[in-house]
Amino acid sequence: MVRAPCCEKMGLKRGPWTPEEDQILISYVQKYGHSNWRALPKQAGLQRCGKSCRLRWVNYLRPDIKRGNFSKEEEETIIKLHEILGNRWSAIASRLPGRTDNEIKNVWHTHLLKRLKQNGESKSQQHMPDCHLNDNKRSQSANSTIPSLSECKSIEYAQMSPQPTSSDHSSVTDTSATTSETINTGLIKVENIDSSEIYPVIDEDFWSEPEMVENSGTPSSNFLDDSQFPFPSLDTMEPAGCNGYGPKVDDNMGFWYNLFIKSGGIEELPVQYLQRYNYLADERI
DNA sequence: AAGCCCGACAACCGCATTTAC
């Protein structure tokens, strides 16, 4: 795949946008929409690349952007979602109407991370597995010894499982710690949990990634789907509420998100559910 | 007043994924 020349080489402008440029972009998008970012700057008369235009619109100019400081509630939501989603900023942003992934990312690094560290509760970042911090770049290294995201998931499943099922996991798993120590998987926080006592017993197949039925494209029956979980009906949940600008977040994701929120947050939600949520988030079902 | 430092945030870069042909 041939990479498009950068803006500079094309003689296009970079750096901060002027009010005039903003106005041109706003007027154009309001009039014609933004079906093709690549062609937009040329048609609108902007000396910018399409990527720059898109970024400016998405992060600053679109009408539903909520400006100003984050409320306490928004910050708490970010912290909670970050615990289960990691640095999936767009997914977090999709749950905060009017906020952009860029904005949330900045707030996280400039405010929340410091606050958490001050409180001694920054486990989610400090112990974030490499696969979540920079999975994209790391996965490009063929010789990397660091596990990929999917490999990380296997490790996490093994760590969380009351009864590990695979000897493949034994090298990275100390299951005895599950009930006696504080464990942080990087995705969820587990403190002194004996899940077999508190939560519904989950079949060991739950901890496996779904096997695909040949030629069907759907998970086989030995992987628990939503209908097999003792959850309230989807009808009782609020809609997913995707703001339309974030990633493709469907009702399933909304269901898990709502389950998380309604449960009162990370401390009270059964571990298995969070793992399942993470699985769905990764797969973008 | 000048210089330096640092926090905040807008913007960019590079890669992955999705879409179109």
Place this chain on the structure above:
DNA sequence: CGTAAATGCGGTTGTCGGGCT
């Protein structure tokens, strides 16, 4: 089905403004 283009995403950088010395 393969390839190229378009788009999305997350990490990083650049710039600006305010506070401090």
